[in-house]
Each structure stands twice: as structure tokens, then as C-alpha cells.
Amino acid sequence: MITEYRTFLNPKKVYLPLTDVDSKIAKVLVEKEDRVLVGQIIAYKYNGQIKTPILSTVSGTVVGFADKIDRYSKNVDHIIIENDMLNETTELKNYRKLGAKSQPRNFVHNVTTYEGIISTAQVRNKLRDLGIDKVAVDGLYTPLKFSATTKHIVINAIFTNEPFISTDYETIIHHAEAIADGICLLGIAASTESLTVIVDKFMPAEALEELGKAIVDKNIDLVTIDVKRVKAWDYKVIKKLVKKDLSFNLLDDGVVYTTINAALMTHNAIRKGLPVTSRQVAITGDGLNINAVYDVRIGTPFTDLVNDLEGYHEVENMNLHIGSFLSGIQLDSDDFSITQTIDTINVSEYREVEEDVCIKCGDCNDICPAGILPQNIMDAELRNVNLRIVDLDTHLCVECGLCTYVCPSKINVLEWVRRAKRRVG
């Protein structure tokens, strides 16, 4: 576990991407030399009819636009804002003062500790207006999308990006009350039946105590798992909650599965009217002189953080990876900025992994949450049998990477499944 905790909240400049994988068109509302405030809408991005605001994360001056790679390694336009370090915010309405007319139907959680009752629509609208419905979209998590069929909110308080890196204990110790409140607010947004937090059996006592105190009167269930012994523990917990086999999209199963960070962002949005201006990012790997968990301003160039960590180690070939090792993205350049969907960045010396032959143990098939057979798909891909690839429902793969994770022969099973998907897709 990383023990160094740093803040990097005052970069000289922030670089905010104007588009992303979902939203390809943007309308910019500011010009060069305009002054902007924290939380000010500086552009909208469009995904069909859906319009999402882009908010400034600092106060300062728009100094220009640049074509840079984003965290998916795609070249996109960025808006550049020079930070005046004043942190001046727009007047955002404090939702604590809003009283809703009625309590959401089927809502079973204790809201009497809130100052006024907040409606489902108010929470959902605020999360959308502040762009928070897009957080935590990496890896196995779902976006914060709610529907009439959403029945369960599940919070992973073990790993930010499983199964390797934990940032959550620091966050819990510092913000337990706010996290518990954020979980309840997500419950309101979903009018949900259950709120569950999954914690590691061996979680540090201080973090567990803080979390326990914060959730005790809020109808939030705590599920304790021995993560070293239970494989695919989160899927097992969720399956028990929904009482059926999971489909390939947890949202379709009525589950919003997200992180401690998303709960904290929800609290800040609803109670303080704050957009996501910073987030926790774990920066790890033997390619850096120091590893640390950061509370970092959104838009900060990654290279600023590398400098703060006293630079790179001198190695011949470096791998830069964003997100989970299993399902994240490899980048060719470090010239990108931190966005609200980045939770981990790893910089390591490139090493050839020695794969053994498949011993047909079946572990990858057993663990697959999509209920497909990755070993058989890999076999079909190796033999170029297109019909078999289709028959095996390869398209249902959610690219979680668990098949690779469990493989005793160190085979990158996911990569074979991806190739098979591409072949017939």
C-alpha cells in the first residue's frame, strides 16, 4: 500500500479536454483572455441530445487552446486556464437550503439528520449539472446513472482500482461523515432499496472505526470480505443482493456500483454546490522516484506531478498505464492532464511476461462475470473459427480482465477475447 499522501491543488495552468469518448462535439462559451471562476460553465459537450457542461476547476484567465492527448490517448482540443490562485467560485446554490415537497417513494433510509429533505429529482439534476454523473466510469464500475429499476447502490471501499491499488483508506479517515452522507444522497437519487459498502476484513482499524461511526444511523449495510481469499468478491456480493445471475451491465441488474470517491463528490455537489475540482489519484510504479496518493486539481498536467515526485527513474523502456492493469489504457506520451475519470496512473519499467501454455484449469471460465467462456473463446480465436466465436457470445465480454488476473499460466486471456471480439464485431 502507498503511504505517502500529497495535495497538488494549485497548478500554474489547467488543461481541460473539450470532448471525450462519448461526446465528440463541444460548444465553447469563453474566449482567450476571459476571466473565469471555479465552477463556471466554460463549454458544453454533446453526445447526441445530451448536453454536459464543462466547468472551470480554477479561477483565472483563459490563455488559449491546445491539441493534446486525453487520458484515452486520443488527440482532442483542450482549453487552457492560467490559475490566479484566488480560488474564486461562482455563486452556486447550496442545496441544504432546498426543501422538497415529498419524500421519494419507496425510500427507506433515514434522512432526518439532513437539513430539509431533498428530492430524487434535485439530486439527479445537480449531479448532471455538475458533470458528476460521469465519475468512476473505469474498470468494473458503473456510471452514476439512475432509473426506475435501480434498486441497489454498492460502494467499493476496498480498492480504487482493483485489485492492486488502494487510495480509499486515507479518504475514509479524512472524510467519513461526508462519504456516508454522499452514499445516502446516491440512495435518494436512485430511490433505492439498499445501500451497501464493501470493506476489506483487514482494513486499518482507524478507517473502519471512522466509517462505522459515520454510517451507524443511516441504514447502510457494511459487508466485510477477506479479499485475499475470495475471488471476484464484489461480483459475489452484488449477485447476492440482486438474487440472480448478473448480466454484462450492472445498471441493467438495477445496481449502481461505484467508489468512495464518487460518494464524496456527490456530497460536495449537493451540500456545497461544488463541481469536481479535484480528485484522488494514486501514482505508482518503479519508473518514478516516489509513489504517492494525490488530492490533485482536475486539469493538472501529469508532468507537474512527475516533477513533484522528483522525476522518472532512468530506465530503457517505460510503460505508462492509466486505470486498472487489467482493463486500463496504455499511453505513448505523458503529455496529458488529470481528468475526473483518472484514479490510478502507473509508470513502470517494461518487462516481458513469460506466458506458459494453457493447462485447461478452467479458472478463467469460472470467474467470468459475463458468464461466457474466455478459455474457449481464446481457443476459437487461435484456430480462426469465426462461427464458434459468435456461438460463444464473445460480444458479452465487459473487458473486466478477471480472466487474465486468475490465469496461473500468466496468459493475457482478455487480449485474446478482445481480438476475437474485433474479428467478428
Ligand code: SF4
Ligand atoms: S474480460 Fe474475461 S472475465 Fe471479464 S468479461 Fe471478458 S471474458 Fe469474462
Ligand code: SF4
Ligand atoms: S485460467 Fe489460464 S490456464 Fe486456466 S483455462 Fe484459462 S487460460 Fe487456460
